[in-house]
Amino acid sequence: MSEPLLVLDNVTKNYGAIQALRGISFSIGRGEVVALLGDNGAGKSTLVKIIAGGLEPTSGRMLFEGKEFLARSPAEAKAAGIETVYQDLSLCTNVDVVANFFMGREITRKVLGVPVLDERAMEAVVGKALANAGTHIPSLRTKVEHLSGGQRQAIELNRFVHWGGKLVLLDEPFAALGVEQTRRGLDMIRQVASQGIGVVIITHIMQQAFQVADRIVVIRQGVVAGDVARNKTSPDAVINMITGETLAGAGPAG
Amino acid sequence: MSPRTRYSLELVLDNLVWFMLVFVLAVFSIFIPNFAQLGIFANIIEASSVLGVMSIGLALVIIAGHMDLSVESVAALSAMAVGIMFCSSGIGLGLQLHPDWLMVPVSLAVALAVGAVIGVINGFLIVRLKMSAFIITLASYIWVRGLVLVVSGGRSAQDLAPAIRWFGIQRLAGLPLTAWIAIGCFVVFSLILAKTPFGRHLVMIGGNETATFRAGIRVNRNLIIAFVLAGAIAGLAGWLLAIRTSGATANLGVGLLFNAFAAVVIGGVSLKGGVGTLPGVYAGVLLLSAINTAINLMGLPANFTQVIHGLLVLAAVLLDAFKQTIRQRLA
Numbered sequence: 220m221s222e223p224l225l226v227l228d229n230v231t232k233n234y235g236a237i238q239a240l241r242g243i244s245f246s247i248g249r250g251e252v253v254a255l256l257g258d259n260g261a262g263k264s265t266l267v268k269i270i271a272g273g274l275e276p277t278s279g280r281m282l283f284e285g286k287e288f289l290a291r292s293p294a295e296a297k298a299a300g301i302e303t304v305y306q307d308l309s310l311c312t313n314v315d316v317v318a319n320f321f322m323g324r325e326i327t328r329k330v331l332g333v334p335v336l337d338e339r340a341m342e343a344v345v346g347k348a349l350a351n352a353g354t355h356i357p358s359l360r361t362k363v364e365h366l367s368g369g370q371r372q373a374i375e376l377n378r379f380v381h382w383g384g385k386l387v388l389l390d391e392p393f394a395a396l397g398v399e400q401t402r403r404g405l406d407m408i409r410q411v412a413s414q415g416i417g418v419v420i421i422t423h424i425m426q427q428a429f430q431v432a433d434r435i436v437v438i439r440q441g442v443v444a445g446d447v448a449r450n451k452t453s454p455d456a457v458i459n460m461i462t463g464e465t466l467a468g469a470g471p472a473g
Numbered sequence: 474m475s476p477r478t479r480y481s482l483e484l485v486l487d488n489l490v491w492f493m494l495v496f497v498l499a500v501f502s503i504f505i506p507n508f509a510q511l512g513i514f515a516n517i518i519e520a521s522s523v524l525g526v527m528s529i530g531l532a533l534v535i536i537a538g539h540m541d542l543s544v545e546s547v548a549a550l551s552a553m554a555v556g557i558m559f560c561s562s563g564i565g566l567g568l569q570l571h572p573d574w575l576m577v578p579v580s581l582a583v584a585l586a587v588g589a590v591i592g593v594i595n596g597f598l599i600v601r602l603k604m605s606a607f608i609i610t611l612a613s614y615i616w617v618r619g620l621v622l623v624v625s626g627g628r629s630a631q632d633l634a635p636a637i638r639w640f641g642i643q644r645l646a647g648l649p650l651t652a653w654i655a656i657g658c659f660v661v662f663s664l665i666l667a668k669t670p671f672g673r674h675l676v677m678i679g680g681n682e683t684a685t686f687r688a689g690i691r692v693n694r695n696l697i698i699a700f701v702l703a704g705a706i707a708g709l710a711g712w713l714l715a716i717r718t719s720g721a722t723a724n725l726g727v728g729l730l731f732n733a734f735a736a737v738v739i740g741g742v743s744l745k746g747g748v749g750t751l752p753g754v755y756a757g758v759l760l761l762s763a764i765n766t767a768i769n770l771m772g773l774p775a776n777f778t779q780v781i782h783g784l785l786v787l788a789a790v791l792l793d794a795f796k797q798t799i800r801q802r803l804a
Contacts, residue, residue: 273687294689309687313680313747318673323688325670335668365800 230279241441254432272296300385312364521762522655530706538679538746543613545730551584551711556630556721584712592704596697679746
């Protein structure tokens with residue numbers, strides 16, 4: 220494989236005396252889908268926040284596209300090409316679908332030197348993006364608070380597919396989705412990866428991980444307890460890694 | 474429900490306060506003798522200019538999900554600063570600039586600067602040190618008013634320089650220039666809030682601050698700007714207040730804060746943040762002003778105003794809840 224997209228080298232995070240991450244090292248390649256598994260409190264969400272710029276690591280370093288990388292804010296991570304979908308949805312329910320889709324990246328045109336929102340252009344882009352993904356929302360001008368949970372999650376997913384970037388982090392993205400929508404979501408992930416974008420997906424559902432991931436990384440008690448290619452392992456072996464019945468770094472089983 | 478009925482229903486809900494204003498004006502015109510004349514309507518607009526300007530700043534901060542209780546005291550301090558510099562009697566220093574018109578931009582700059590400085594202090598403490606906006610601006614409300622008393626020694630300044638007074642006297646289409654300034658502010662800030670990325674970001678921050686932070690919007694920067702704007706706009710309100718009263722007294726503008734809150738809530742701004750528009754706030758301001766005028770015309774004791782304002786705020790909050798249920802049916 221060519222040079223990896225993101226390399227984590229012994230990343231740690233302490234909250235006071237509590238060590239949430241005790242030294243995480245793994246890498247993600249371009250176009251690769253990595254499923255991040257682990258029990259509650261294993262440190263998955265902390266790790267995602269560190270990559271996405273929501274938290275700073277206590278020590279360790281990251282390389283993004285071969286260069287030293289540290290995002291001090293989500294804005295910096297975004298500028299570098301890292302998109303994140305959080306498990307508690309990041310939508311502003313008081314504004315409409317279009318405004319949410321373009322949150323922080325509004326299309327503007329200058330009127331007398333002042334940037335003014337170009338609503339028509341934005342609406343056209345959103346309409347096209349949603350139509351491509353097969354998501355149906357009656358009116359793009361509806362405030363998000365009037366939409367269902369599934370529709371909201373669809374907006375989030377379509378948003379990351381549209382903006383893409385270089386690396387996408389998904390923290391339990393399918394929690395509120397139905398069977399059909401989940402299937403479509405998994406398709407979206409494969410589609411994004413096929414464009415050469417790296418994907419990290421956190422999930423609790425083993426079946427999803429095996430459906431979509433190229434590689435499975437298990438985190439237990441703040442360290443990497445397993446890092447295996449999907450086709451060289453089995454759900455049972457992964458569960459053993461999560462619960463700690465197999466030694467750290469154990470390879471293929473079954 | 475067809476899209477068109479839905480659309481028109483939404484339109485009515487979004488602009489309910491304007492319909493209320495028209496309704497109230499119509500009722501007053503029918504039942505109160507001498508109400509329905511242009512002079513009265515002009516008076517309603519004129520009397521609402523100071524309150525209107527102050528409400529803009531307050532509304533911006535509330536829409537962004539915070540609170541600014543200090544606007545009333547800030548306006549008083551700005552008015553006092555202008556009064557001390559440019560009034561010729563009382564504690565006024567009677568500062569003269571040549572040519573005379575130079576006093577206008579200088580006094581305006583002083584008023585805006587005083588407001589902006591307090592806005593910076595509020596914004597810094599609330600946003601950077603993550604303290605509650607309610608407490609910080611309550612403190613400012615008290616200490617800034619204290620500062621007014623300190624610098625004035627409890628006395629007043631009278632006889633503002635005629636060059637500045639001119640804005641309160643000169644009329645254009647029946648309204649003094651001060652009223653036009655208020656209207657202009659509403660137009661400008663309505664456009665900023667509704668049409669620019671900055672305005673859109675403020676609304677979204679008020680809706681879900683975490684989401685906007687994750688989306689890469691510079692939340693802290695935007696919020697500090699909002700507090701500075703609220704302060705500077707309060708300073709402008711103070712400038713208008715000094716013109717209106719041709720000077721400044723130590724207790725100038727006491728009670729304006731609660732009228733501003735009433736106007737903002739009646740205008741459809743939710744205290745939870747993220748909801749509301751500035752044209753609505755202006756309608757709220759005009760509604761309060763219309764009711765005051767009606768009370769004056771009917772010869773009721775002025776003490777009734779406060780009771781009616783209070784009931785109006787209550788009605789506005791209940792109406793807001795009612796609107797929410799209708800909207801949920803629509804969705």
